[in-house]
Amino acid sequence: xxxxxxxxxxxxxxxxxxxxxxxxxLLLAYxxxxxxxxxxxxxxxxxxxxxxxYLFDTNDCIGCHTVNGEGAYYAPELGNxxxxxxxxxxxxxxxxxxSGAPGRRQMPNFHFNAxxxxxxxxxxxxxxxxxxxxxxxxxxx
Amino acid sequence: xxYQSQRVAKPYFIAALGLFxxxxxxxLIAGLQYLNGTFLFPALPFDVVxxxxxxxxxxxxxxxxxxxxxxxxxxxxxxxxxxxxxALITFWVFLAAGAVTILSYLFVPYTQxxxxxGNAVLPTMGRGYLEQPLPIKVGIVLVALSLLFNVTxxxxxxxxxxxxxxxxxxxxxxxxLFLPAFYFPQDTVKASFGWWWVVHGWxxxxxxxxxxxxLGFILIKMTGVDREIIEKWIYIIIAMTLISxxxxxxxxxxxxxxxxxxxxxxxIFSALEPIPFMLLIAFSFKTxxxxxxxxxxxxxxxxxxxxxxxxxxxxxxWGFMITLAPVQYYIHGTQFTAAHGHLAFFGAYxxxxxxxxxxxxxxxxGRTANSMVAQRWEMTGFWFMTLxxxxxxxxxxxxxxxxxFLQRAAEDPMGFMQVQDKARVFFWIREFFGVxxxxxxxxxxxxxxxxxxxxxxxxxxxxxxK
Numbered sequence: 001x002x003x004x005x006x007x008x009x010x011x012x013x014x015x016x017x018x019x020x021x022x023x024x025x026l027l028l029a030y031x032x033x034x035x036x037x038x039x040x041x042x043x044x045x046x047x048x049x050x051x052x053x054y055l056f057d058t059n060d061c062i063g064c065h066t067v068n069g070e071g072a073y074y075a076p077e078l079g080n081x082x083x084x085x086x087x088x089x090x091x092x093x094x095x096x097x098x099s100g101a102p103g104r105r106q107m108p109n110f111h112f113n114a115x116x117x118x119x120x121x122x123x124x125x126x127x128x129x130x131x132x133x134x135x136x137x138x139x140x141x
Numbered sequence: 142x143x144y145q146s147q148r149v150a151k152p153y154f155i156a157a158l159g160l161f162x163x164x165x166x167x168x169l170i171a172g173l174q175y176l177n178g179t180f181l182f183p184a185l186p187f188d189v190v191x192x193x194x195x196x197x198x199x200x201x202x203x204x205x206x207x208x209x210x211x212x213x214x215x216x217x218x219x220x221x222x223x224x225x226x227x228a229l230i231t232f233w234v235f236l237a238a239g240a241v242t243i244l245s246y247l248f249v250p251y252t253q254x255x256x257x258x259g260n261a262v263l264p265t266m267g268r269g270y271l272e273q274p275l276p277i278k279v280g281i282v283l284v285a286l287s288l289l290f291n292v293t294x295x296x297x298x299x300x301x302x303x304x305x306x307x308x309x310x311x312x313x314x315x316x317x318l319f320l321p322a323f324y325f326p327q328d329t330v331k332a333s334f335g336w337w338w339v340v341h342g343w344x345x346x347x348x349x350x351x352x353x354x355x356l357g358f359i360l361i362k363m364t365g366v367d368r369e370i371i372e373k374w375i376y377i378i379i380a381m382t383l384i385s386x387x388x389x390x391x392x393x394x395x396x397x398x399x400x401x402x403x404x405x406x407x408x409i410f411s412a413l414e415p416i417p418f419m420l421l422i423a424f425s426f427k428t429x430x431x432x433x434x435x436x437x438x439x440x441x442x443x444x445x446x447x448x449x450x451x452x453x454x455x456x457x458x459w460g461f462m463i464t465l466a467p468v469q470y471y472i473h474g475t476q477f478t479a480a481h482g483h484l485a486f487f488g489a490y491x492x493x494x495x496x497x498x499x500x501x502x503x504x505x506x507g508r509t510a511n512s513m514v515a516q517r518w519e520m521t522g523f524w525f526m527t528l529x530x531x532x533x534x535x536x537x538x539x540x541x542x543x544x545x546f547l548q549r550a551a552e553d554p555m556g557f558m559q560v561q562d563k564a565r566v567f568f569w570i571r572e573f574f575g576v577x578x579x580x581x582x583x584x585x586x587x588x589x590x591x592x593x594x595x596x597x598x599x600x601x602x603x604x605x606x607k
Contacts, residue, residue, distance in 0.1 A: 007303065007369055010376035017380045021387040028388070028406070032334060035400045040330045050327055057267030057325075058255040063188025068397045069474025070333060071269060074175070074187050076557035077474065098183065105178030105558070108186050110252070130330060133404065135396030137471060140554040 039131040051116075052123030059110050066141075068132055074105060077141025082121070082128035084139050090124060091117045142504040144215040146222035151505045152232050153208025154498045158586065160201035160239065161491075165579050167194035172572040176565070189246050192272045196246075198486060199270060200239040205494035206351055207235070207288055210312060212501045213358050214292045217308075218299025223291050231287040238280045242273055264325050268336055271322045278322055285316035303372035304357050307379065311350035318342040330398035341390045344485070345456075349382040349417065352452070352493045359445045359500050360425065365433035374424040378417050385413035392464045396473050404466040411464040415457035421449040437595040438503060438510035440519040440588075444496035447527060451488025459484050459534065471549040476564070477541035484534040487526075495523075495585075508594035513603075516595070518588035525581025532574030540567040 036042070061078065062071030068079040081090065094117060097107040112120065142148070171190045173180050181190075215222045222228060245254055251266070258274035260266045265275055273281070289312060296309050321338040357375040361368050391407025394400075425446055436442060459481040463469055472478075499519065503511050510516070543564040547555045555563075 005373070007373040007376065010373045010380070011303070014376045014380035014383070018383040018387070021384055025387045025390070028402075029334070032394070032399050032403075033331065036330045036334065036398060037328065039400070040328060040398050042328050045327060053327065053329065054261075054264065057264065058252050058260060060188045060192070060251045060267055060272065062267065062269060063191050063251075063272075064186075066474040067329065068333070070336075070397065071474070072188065072191050073474065073476055073479055074191070100179075103177050103179055105174070105187070105561075106182040108183055127329065130398040132396045132398055133401050135470060135473065137549050138551075138554045140548050140556055 041126070041129055044126055044129070046122065048119050048122040049126045050123075052119035052121070055110075055112070055116055055120055056123055064105075064107070067127060068130070068135070075107065077136060078124060079127050079130070079132065080136060080139065080141055082124045084141065087121045087125070090121050094120070142216075142507075143219075144221050146225040146228075147212050147215050148505060149222065149225045149228040149232070150208040150212035150501060152229070153204050153211065154502055154505075156232070156236050157201045157204035157208060157494065157498070160197050160204060162582065162586075163243070164194055164197035164201060165575075165582055167191075167197065169572070169575050169579060172568070172575045175561075175568040176572060185247070189251070193243055193246050195270055196242060196272065197239075200235075200242075202490050202494055204235065204239075205498060206312075206315075207232075209355055209494070209497045209501070210288065210292050210308060212497070212505075213308060213355070214295050214305060215299070217302045217305040217358070218295050220295060220299035223294035223298070227287055227291055231284055231291075234280070234287075235284045238277055238284070242277050245274065246272070263323065265323055268325065268332070270340060271336070281319060282316070285312075285319065289313060289316060302368070303376065304354050304361070304368075307350055307375065308354035308358075311347050311354060314347040314350065315343065318347055333397045334394065334399055337390055337393045341386075341393055344490070345386045345389065345414065346383060348490060349386070350379045352448070352489055353379045353382075353421070355493050355497050356421070356425065356445060356448060359441065359496060360428045362500065363436040363438070363442060363445065364428050364431070366428050366431050371424075371428060374420070374428075378420045378424065381413070381417040381420060385410055385416060389414050392466075392469065395466050395469055408464070408466045412461065414464070415453065415461050418449065418453040418457035422453055425449045436510070437597070437600075438500060438516070440511070440516040440523070441496060441499040443520055443523055444492060444499045447523065448488065448492040448496055451484070451492055451527060451530075453488075454531075455481065455484030455486070455488035455534070459538075471545055472541055475541045475544045475549070476537045476567075477545075480534045480537035480541060483537065484530060487530045492527075502589070503594070510595040511588065512591055512593045512595055513600055515588045515591035515593075518591070519585055522581050522583075522585025522588060525584055526578055529574045529578035529581055533571050533578065536567045536571035536574060539570070540564040543567065 064072050064075040065078045066073065069077070094110070094112060097109050099106065167190050170181065170185065171187065171194055174187050174190065211222060211228050254274055255266050258276055260275060263275060265278055266272060292309050292312065296305055318339055321335050324335050326332050353375045357371050360366065361371050388406055389411035391403040392411040394403035394407060429446060463472055463477050463481055503509065544560050547563055548557065548560045
């Protein structure tokens with residue numbers, strides 16, 4: 001058996017298998033990139049949404065929160081927070097942090113002005129309209 | 142150790158262990174912040190502790206992989222390293238970059254760090270594992286290029302074994318797969334899709350090739366089993382890794398905005414991802430049973446045999462648990478993922494790093510193996526760390542189950558913070574095992590501070606007198 005199945009054959013299975021499935025993946029990824037802008041309504045990526053996204057990234061929001069389940073698990077899901085809480089609550093909440101309640105997980109105050117709060121909320125609204133195959137299971141995220 | 146230039150691996154291994162200590166300290170702080178949210182706030186917000194914990198993990202593993210490459214490539218190629226001097230300069234550059242990164246996280250607010258480092262010109266910051274400022278990311282690429290140049294030139298001028306080709310090839314893969322870190326499109330769904338090229342590409346693809354090459358090397362050296370047989374096994378194992386793992390990336394695309402066909406493709410292919418880990422266990426134990434000699438470094442053998450088992454549990458079993466789309470629908474983005482992440486990173490990558498360090502460090506210090514006293518400390522450290530990590534994993538899984546039943550699959554779902562309160566007992570258990578893991582790490586490190594080497598005559602006399 002060991003003489004029949006040689007190292008060269010094993011190597012060829014590796015190279016052939018890797019090459020074949022890499023090509024399959026690249027084709028699928030190409031197709032996904034055609035569909036994503038439709039599924040996430042990329043036409044709605046207004047300057048305000050993009051400013052909000054930049055603030056979101058440079059304040060490392062996913063260092064505690066998740067967006068569509070990705071990030072850290074210290075704080076609530078934000079992909080659907082716009083639908084869960086609504087714009088006014090979100091702005092008031094961010095503005096009021098940190099709560100200072102003893103022992104409770106704390107969110108820093110990021111010193112956003114009114115325009116910046118509007119931009120962040122616009123980004124969260126855009127996130128909430130992505131077609132995520134009906135995830136999360138309920139509004140609590 | 143057969144070649145003088147292999148010595149350059151030593152500082153890499155020592156630095157790796159130092160950074161490992163740092164990683165665990167931040168892990169303990171993060172765990173405490175789960176229990177007491179005001180602990181160290183606002184000096185160290187959770188996200189800073191979290192990114193320090195994960196970035197130190199990556200840096201110490203890379204440090205160990207690089208040390209392993211500088212140790213293994215000359216030995217396999219049967220020639221001196223192309224440029225030991227370049228390898229040493231690269232070491233200091235990489236260590237300095239790592240230190241600057243962590244210090245900047247700790248002392249500069251993240252927004253300010255982004256503003257200072259040109260993030261507005263080419264945004265790359267604010268993604269998990271890839272939080273580093275732009276100049277650091279460029280530095281990582283330069284360090285990788287220097288490593289690749291050095292080991293590739295060594296490979297070219299020397300013997301071309303399969304182990305060496307796989308190792309050097311997968312280091313090229315590691316560097317190439319880092320490049321999507323510079324691709325951060327404004328469309329968040331596309332950004333997430335591409336982020337997985339780095340993260341999944343590393344830990345569920347390329348790094349498994351590195352793991353295979355390192356384990357193959359260790360077993361060739363320690364068991365004396367025919368290289369041809371071992372290399373054939375490794376090719377089959379890494380073939381299964383990529384056959385299952387390339388399309389298996391789809392398990393990250395179910396609920397993040399990507400097309401729905403990934404639900405089927407990801408489930409089918411990622412269900413195959415445990416196979417290479419099962420093969421890894423079969424391969425290691427078969428090789429162990431067929432060994433032609435008893436290597437005196439028992440501790441290294443323990444790490445080498447522990448790795449495939451723990452990798453299977455963490456990456457294979459815990460990975461499988463969360464990979465099928467209907468299951469993931471309820472546990473995506475919960476502590477289930479953290480449980481899997483901890484056991485998989487430790488079982489597959491931390492343990493293979495500690496295995497190669499365990500094999501190589503005595504040789505680098507001029508011994509075949511450490512004295513039995515030192516080895517006993519090391520093996521005690523092994524059991525402490527391994528069992529503690531299983532404890533951490535079970536605790537996080539418990540916390541995940543609480544979320545599953547009270548929040549995700551509940552008739553009347555509770556809010557996130559309420560559910561976190563209900564999972565408190567599991568966060569206590571996690572912290573307890575975190576402390577015992579740290580204890581294990583200290584016991585392990587103690588093993589480096591015993592003089593003397595393994596002596597057959599002595600050990601024989603002791604064994605007979607019992």
